[in-house]
Amino acid sequence: MVAFQRGDAKDFKQPAQAALAQAPKARSAPRLLYVLTAIAVDEKDWPGALATAKRLTSEFPSDEAADDALERVGAGAAAGGAWPTVIDAYGLMEKLYPRARSSSPPA
Numbered sequence: 001m002v003a004f005q006r007g008d009a010k011d012f013k014q015p016a017q018a019a020l021a022q023a024p025k026a027r028s029a030p031r032l033l034y035v036l037t038a039i040a041v042d043e044k045d046w047p048g049a050l051a052t053a054k055r056l057t058s059e060f061p062s063d064e065a066a067d068d069a070l071e072r073v074g075a076g077a078a079a080g081g082a083w084p085t086v087i088d089a090y091g092l093m094e095k096l097y098p099r100a101r102s103s104s105p106p107a
Helices: 009-020 029-042 045-061 066-079 083-096
Strands: none
Touching: 009 029, 029 045, 029 066, 045 066, 045 083, 066 083
């Protein structure tokens, strides 16, 4: 966590992934998944971002960050022109969280 607070996301990824592997249902797991999603979006790792967002939504569907993770992936992918990821992220968001407001493009 210290590495992340210093702004060193790369040094945060491996310990966060290890913590999730060791305690996948820990109270901190949803936040770790959300932060890993954000890091993947920042790195334009669309498959990685979508995978961690999907994991967050499937393992912790009622967590307050779950729909936001999908929104973050969709918005980041749209800015990067990764349209298949945009479609996947917003499609899943619409399916799982139909009441969530998103900035997804109209169909």
